[in-house]
Amino acid sequence: MVNIFRTLAESAPVPVCLHLDHSTSIDYCKKCADAGYTNIMIDASKQSYEENIRQTKEVVDYCHAIGGISVEGELGTVGGVEDQIKVAEDEAQLANPEQSVEFVERTGVDIFAPAIGTAHGVYKTKNPKIDFERMAVIHKMLNGNGIKTPLVVHGGTGLPDDYVTKLLAAGGAKFNVSTELKHTLLDAKWEYLSAHRDEYDPGKLDVFVRDATRKAVMHWMDKLGCEGKA
Ligand SMILES: [Zn+2]
Structure with a gap:
């Protein structure tokens, strides 16, 4: 891992x-x-x-x-x-x-x-x-x-x-901000699975969850002024 x-x-x-x-x-x-x-x-x-x-x-x-x-x-x-x-x-x-x-x-x-x-x-x-x-x-x-x-x-x-x-x-x-990221991750899973009850493709679920989590992280990076500091 x-x-x-x-x-x-x-x-x-x-x-x-x-x-x-x-x-x-x-x-x-x-x-x-x-x-x-x-x-x-x-x-x-x-x-x-x-x-x-x-x-x-x-x-x-x-x-x-x-x-x-x-x-x-x-x-x-x-x-x-x-x-x-x-x-x-x-x-x-x-x-x-x-x-x-x-x-x-x-x-x-x-x-x-x-x-x-x-x-x-x-x-x-x-x-x-x-x-x-x-x-x-x-x-x-x-x-x-x-x-x-x-x-x-x-x-x-x-x-x-x-x-x-x-x-x-x-x-x-x-x-x-782990609580927020945990909420984002689980809410995104819930949202996707609820809307795609007949789909059995874990890869699509993963991509949806990844994009939601990425958005949440980017939001915090903006808020904290991280942009351009790496
Ligand atoms: Zn802590």
């Missing part, structure tokens, strides 16, 4: 990584690194601060020794949409700016996901509470410290457009 996806990624006209998202297992991260993944996220954010650093650093050291693999770490709680408001209002669950700098320095992560109140899934409110200020402070502290560490926004699906603009201005460099 990795070989198939690496071949597809390498033949794309823009840089594409093979990303492992939110792995809580060091062994699984290492297995994927060995298999040829090019971007690995170790998510030890549920552990204590020190344990998070220890586990993240172990994965970073392993992947960097192999070479050609970037590693993402997370600090604070990026929960589900059920708890979004609760998490956003509880400072203790968000990434602390001083600790963020220490975390990046001690682990050596290439990209960093600070919890700022975003959540996985589809937001239950039109105006989710997001700590833009915290994002900007962390970005400034990290990049004013001689390190260049792009910041990741988890829970990008369903964020209002002006929130996305503000997060970009505050230093967001990678947006995760």
Whole structure:
């Protein structure tokens, strides 16, 4: 499977990584690194601060020794949409700016996901509470410290457009929108199959789903201003 996806990624006209998202297992991260993944996220954010650093650093050291693999770490709680408001209002669950700098320095992560109140899934409110200020402070502290560490926004699906603009201005460099892509994929399958009940050609279904997914990805690339930056 990795070989198939690496071949597809390498033949794309823009840089594409093979990303492992939110792995809580060091062994699984290492297995994927060995298999040829090019971007690995170790998510030890549920552990204590020190344990998070220890586990993240172990994965970073392993992947960097192999070479050609970037590693993402997370600090604070990026929960589900059920708890979004609760998490956003509880400072203790968000990434602390001083600790963020220490975390990046001690682990050596290439990209960093600070919890700022975003959540996985589809937001239950039109105006989710997001700590833009915290994002900007962390970005400034990290990049004013001689390190260049792009910041990741988890829970990008369903964020209002002006929130996305503000997060970009505050230093967001990678947006995760897997919920939207999952919805697109399944809705497209449903749409095609419902309209073609007598057709038994999986290839046509795949093409339809691929085109729908491509459209969704291109929409986000436009929104995030990726065009021409590869
Ligand atoms: Zn995530």
